[in-house]
Amino acid sequence: MAEERLVDPQFKYRVASRTGGEGLLVCFSCGVCTAGCPVAEIEGNFNPRRIIHQVLLGEKESVLTSKYLWMCVGCYRCTAHCPQDVEFTNILKVLREMAVEEGYVSxxxxxxxxxxxxxxxxxxxxxxxxxxxxxxxxxxxxxxxxxxxxxxxxxxxxxxxxxx
Ligand code: SF4
Ligand code: SF4
Missing domain, CATH: 1.20.890 (cAMP-dependent Protein Kinase, Chain A)
Incomplete structure (x- = not known):
């Protein structure tokens, strides 16, 4: 496998171009998603706001190899409460698909x-x-x-x- 760059500036655009990832770029990091997340309530290191921030920064490897990608239970509470209509639940599904497609997980x-x-x-x-x-x-x-x-x-x- 070719050596990956630690930061991929195109990563956010690739995520945003896929079905479910469209709202990513308008996230303004308010943290409402994390505040209402039932998983974040029991696992302090699971942080939807931070995951989106990492994607926006281009931290592809860090995001796609993280176990926290798999902790969401798909309740859509974050999506329902987001003031920017960012569909974090669906963004996470996109990231999971990419993690499989790019060989980070099987x-x-x-x-x-x-x-x-x-x-x-x-x-x-x-x-x-x-x-x-x-x-x-x-x-x-x-x-x-x-x-x-x-x-x-x-x-x-x-x-x-x-x-x-
Ligand atoms: S609630 Fe929406 S705008 Fe706020 S951090 Fe989460 S995804 Fe971004
Ligand atoms: S869909 Fe996932 S990230 Fe969003 S509130 Fe529910 S468990 Fe948390």
Missing amino acids: KEWQEIVEDLDRRTQKLRRDCLNYLFENALFSFPQYLDFYQREIEKLSFSGGGRDNER
């Missing part, structure tokens, strides 16, 4: 993340169903249930029959 990695998202949603659905069907409407009951489920969690066992 297609398999992308599929693993998508599978993780499906499993997370399934876990949430199952927990909600259980809590509702068993009328566990108080917080202590919920905590007991949650503790039991955490103890049962294992990535080494379990069939694939229950995955969908």
Whole structure:
């Protein structure tokens, strides 16, 4: 692979020229996206405003090799609240596509993340169903249930029959 420059001045234009990336150039770094992001709330290093800033600065490698590219859960809250109508959720999808296309991560990695998202949603659905069907409407009951489920969690066992 040819040696990459650390800063790519064309990077932002390439992102902005793709479907979903169009609004990138009008971001004025207000930080509203980060302030309302549920992932940023639990992971202080995930920062949508900073990711956009890095793209605008041309920090292609740093952005496309970052694990934070994969932390977004696609809730679109940032997009809904952005005063400049920047669609950060879609910009992140563009960046993920570019990371795969340019060989920074494998297609398999992308599929693993998508599978993780499906499993997370399934876990949430199952927990909600259980809590509702068993009328566990108080917080202590919920905590007991949650503790039991955490103890049962294992990535080494379990069939694939229950995955969908
Ligand atoms: S809310 Fe919009 S304008 Fe403000 S930093 Fe985020 S993307 Fe940029
Ligand atoms: S779409 Fe992603 S970046 Fe935007 S608020 Fe939701 S989790 Fe955060």
